[in-house]
Amino acid sequence: xxxxxxxxxxxLETDHLGKHFGLFDGAQLLSVVSVFQHGDDFQxxxxxxxxxxxxxxxxxxxxxxxxxxxxxLGARRLxxxxxxxxxxxxxxxxxxxxxxxxxxxxISYIKMERFF
Numbered sequence: 001x002x003x004x005x006x007x008x009x010x011x012l013e014t015d016h017l018g019k020h021f022g023l024f025d026g027a028q029l030l031s032v033v034s035v036f037q038h039g040d041d042f043q044x045x046x047x048x049x050x051x052x053x054x055x056x057x058x059x060x061x062x063x064x065x066x067x068x069x070x071x072x073l074g075a076r077r078l079x080x081x082x083x084x085x086x087x088x089x090x091x092x093x094x095x096x097x098x099x100x101x102x103x104x105x106x107i108s109y110i111k112m113e114r115f116f
Contacts, residue, residue, distance in 0.1 A: 018045075019069075023062045031058040035066055040076035047080065071116055079113035087112065098104055 014036065023031040031049040035042055044066055049059045070078045082090055084101050087110065097114040102109055 021062060021065065021069075023058050023065075031062045033066055035070065037070075037073065037075075040074055041068045041074075042075045042078045044078065044080045059089075059091075064112055067093065075116050077107070077113055077115050079111060081109045082112045083109040084110050090114075 018034040033047040090112040095114045098111040
């Protein structure tokens with residue numbers, strides 16, 4: 001997600017509480033996501049695909065896996081803070097906008113959620 005950063009710079013304090021998924025082609029990591037469960041409410045964070053691999057369906061495959069994983073664990077809701085520009089991508093998977101867009105570090109985000 002941040003190839004120029006050191007691992008300690010991108011690690012979250014709560015990483016040990018999450019389930020981390022990666023989509024690989026052999027040893028090459030193509031896409032990543034972390035899922036955090038709070039009862040029947042699930043949040044995914046740090047969802048990214050290698051720049052060279054974007055547009056090839058890897059993110060879609062990984063998100064479909066996450067949706068299935070959360071459903072099997074009894075999720076009521078799955079949500080993320082998405083870039084506003086990615087809203088059409090998430091809508092294809094049954095997500096809808098929740099609340100108002102906000103800015104962080106010059107990027108517009110909005111909460112996207114999907115109910116089971």
